[in-house]
Amino acid sequence: MRRKPIRLIAALVAVLAAVAAAFTVRTAFAETEAPSEGGTAQLSAEETVAAMQPGWNLGNSLDAVGEDETAWGNPRITAEFLDQIRAQGFNSIRIPVTWSAHQDAAAPYTIDEAYLARVKEVVDLALEDGFYVLINIHHDSWQWVNTMPTQHDAVLDRYDSAWTQIAETFADAPPELVFENINEPQFADVDEATGDDLLHELNVSFHEIVRGSGGDNADRLLVIPTLHTSSDQARLDAAAESIASLNDPMIAATVHYYGFWPFSVNVAGYTTFNAEVQADLEATFDRVKATFIDQGVPVILGEWGLLGFDKHVGVVEQGEKLKFFEYLGHYAKQTGVTTMWWDNGQHFDRTAYTWKDPDLFAHVESAWEGRSGTAASDLVYVPAGETPAAQTIALNPNGLEFTGLWNGDTELAAGTDYTVDGDNLTLSAELLAGLVGDGGLGERAVLEARYSAGVPWKLHVISSSAPVAQDASGTTTELAIPMAFNGDQLATMEAAYPDGTAAGPQNWTTYKEFATAFEPDYEAGTVVLPEAFFAEVNDNSTVNLTFHFWSGETVQYTLERSGTTVTGSASLTSRAA
Template sequence: MQGVKRRTRRWTVLAVTAVATLAAGLGILAPSAAYADEGCKVDYKVASQWGGGFTGDVKITNLGSAVNGWTLVWNFPNGQRISQAWNATTTNVGDQVTAKSMSYNGSIASNGSVSFGFNGSWSGTNAVPTTFTLNGTVCTGGVVDPTTEPTTTPPPTGGISAMETVAAMEPGWNLGNSLDAVGADETAWGNPRITQSLIQNVADQGFNSIRIPVTWDNHQSKSGDYAVEDAYLDRVEEVVGWALDADLYVLINIHHDSWIWMADMNTNRTVVEARYEAIWNELADRFRDAPPELLFESVNEPQFNNVDDATAEALLEDLNVSFHEIVRGSGGGNATRVLVLPTLHTSADQAHLDALSATIDSLNDPNLAATVHYYGFWPFSVNIAGYTKFNAEVQADIEGYFDRAYDEFVANDIPVIVGEWGLLGFDAHTGTVEQGEKLKFFEYVGHYASQKGLTLQLWDNGQHFDRTGFQWKDPELFSMLQASWSSRSGTASTDQVYVAKTAAVADVSLQLNLNGTTFQNLRLGSTNLVQGTDYTISGSTLTIKASRLTALLGDRNYGVKANLQAVFSQGAPWRISVISYDQPTMSAASGASGTFAIPTQFKGDQLATMEAKYADGTPAGPQNWTSYKEFARAFSPDYTAGTVSLPTAFWAEVNDGQKVTLTFHFWSGKTVTYYVTESGGNVTGSLT
């Protein structure tokens, strides 16, 4: 798949031969001279290629003495250029490329290896480089003594480092709400039974890893030896096997047990420890000889009831240490398997990072990784308090969160998996955050995580990838997500151009967020529009001309009249919807609080947020620290039915008999003021 980093299957340790032959789309090694007592070998592969672009994978094997900090230099033979790299920093000076190690992968032991990748551009021919130098030594595939002929040193045996393992897991996907469902069966939360076809289709989307959350509670004896049902272990093993067969790294864990029974550890310690240890003893035994692509995560989102943070951190440390002792003590592949340890609440708050860091230091094990979860700046993530847009505050939250994880762990050679990420608002409705603002969030998270060397595993409980039809429910979201795996995408100040139905049509300007790209053209379907006639571009300002808008608006009936695409030099295109609208209107209504809905004529417009205030100006309804209510929780638009509903959750926190002023804010910039009063479970609503 275009631009996707994939790896070679590692069912066994693969020997890398020093053959300097080019096969179409495959790597070569470049023989030349070397210095005394030094040697290195480079595997350069064109992992994927498309019109004008390609993805390269580079593996360096150090055949000499240990290296602490490396610089690899080569010349491109056909004018290729690197646009983005991961696990290395690169510079281009003419045809010469210099790739330097990151803080976390600078050390290469004798006979050790390190890998990095990049996206680049090419034209005409994409031949591979012929000579590489590592820290000034020309790589020949052997070690050279000046008094003897060059000899070839065999490739190293053994696995890759924890840092390289976690890097190879990017990007990742969660099989959420299936084996982790709380109930008698994996279908208890509405998802279909897992199939091998589903797992293979996930891999085919370009994912390199899959996190398989597993809840054990209903499948574990509650007394005695706390044994797990053999049939359930068999089922977990079957799904893990399918994922390994699909060439995916796999992460399994103890999931919702964290709040079902483990949260009572402080008052029920003996039972909690016994149950926890029983599960990991069985898993360690069952998967003792599984390949290293299988990773274990000690527990999901650890939390403990009725304790302070210091006590909670100590309880979590006890579990993490017990997990480590059980798995390592079981031998086989578990002796070196990468083990993943969470922070308290899987939070990147500094205190929680510090506590986990202390635990990892005490274990003194190079094959450990840390995990946190990220669901964005909370007010934006759920659309509350007026945070309807991806603004500087939302961006700063991403940067702060990832910076802390990087500084605490990655900079100290401990890899980090962001084991779940997305938007919390998806739990209520995938439209909670406006589409364009949502896409900006996903674009930036993908970019910044790559900058910080963090591996992302998308949380999907069934709302994203259809598990029987194998299609994305939001293709735009996946397109942006997929692009973020290898490049940045351009965006714009908005993805909506509202033109009032009865108003004169004028030019409309949008600010482009180029994100390191260059604007190429504005497209309608497969047709490029004419610059200067249909639109103009000045710096980062795109102006759509009134004449083109008039043609697109056609009969001016309400709704989306056309979808344009701003195309950039790389990444996903940016959709711009041209919308005909008028001032939305609402009508008086009455009814029971459990079913109350306001009749609404949206007239092509879309609802952004709602304010609720009492007559004295204080906030009304739930979360009364803000007048701006939570989208899809305190209010919910239904564009097909022509209503805005106010559910029981809203009325439960409104003072009985007190008039509330509602202000509805629409994306066009229009507002509607509406008044409601609830008394004894009945609601009346009016425009005055």
């Protein structure tokens, strides 16, 4: 814990320590640095961005829309908390900042002095920890900057005033501080090409203000986004043209990536990290590399994750989620993109200082240096009350060597407990019978497929029987369908009218969006259909539901809607083949 020094000698020691820490950070890449005019080593844009890998986002704190940084439920930022994040291995921290509630909405658009001082305090703490620090203008993008098409001069004046004040405040900050001009830029009611032109205006103004503000801002790394931080080729091309026109070697580009959308939110039946999902990821990074990196402009992936996490981290099944995170980290490294993981409080517990999902972080961390092996699934379902049959799981070694199968601290016997044929791992019937034991439902064991490097792949051995739904009644506000899950997990739900056309929201597909159109509550033993589902269901209609479970089981269910009244009746369960 930091304490304010009260003696002169203590203060001197602290100053000298801070200078030494800053010197260490700035000279970490001394072999590739060229001395600047002032004698302090200056990294190139490419070297700076490389040194920022890996990065982490301090989301939903200083960017919260409200009175202060606790408005969206996160605790106040402390030195101890930043120490803990640094200790996780992150070299950079993106500190999104929303200024709107703290900036006058009329000229001269003054930012509240106390808020600006608080932002500076947090930035200074992060710099003291040895982070590269990125700050920006964040949710202002959709709060007022997006009105630029109809309020051009007023928006530009306010934007210019904000960056003038920010640049002056941080003019003497070390080069480890990086400026991003605006988060996810967007403009209301204009086409994309016009949006590109408006963003270019902001880019030029931002560049002129910062570079003209003196101090270390003369050659500080500046980060320029694409429109919407999109990775579509047209948006990349527009941003590349804008950056080239600035004729400044200390500029990086930034995009965001939250995965192939149907997989990212679990809709349209995209429940797995399949070839299509992987191909979308690769195409995105390949476009970014070709447009920017290959042309000498480094790239920061300013935010990444899965959009379903905005609801909760269970929207995408655990094993499929881990495969996505592992592969993104690998491919980002292959293409030379620096990643800054989005965390709004759902990943790192900001009070307990622990990862809420240690396995997820382990795969993220492992990808910084290499690969981890995975498998076709992390779920092994064994029918309860039956003699188990041997089960085969396809391994994905990802260039590594499979070295063994473990149950806790016990290494299982090859040839007896399991066999490996190529990349196919077969669990013996005898092993599975011993693991499920007396037939109790639910997870019975967690095996580890270990590889020559990286994180072991966990196989959850689950004893289950067919899920059973019961009749229900409710209203269009909410219907809770009683469901005995019997050890199983819900993967997705289909909704269709009797003629086969899609019912409910996302009416372009019968497969509904997880946690938006439906959500399982395992503790309560229900599947909840919220108001958002019934809002797009025809009145006086019949809707046929199919619940798909990870074991392969399905449950048929029929809804009848009349006005605001809804009744549901169970049909039949289809056993997995």
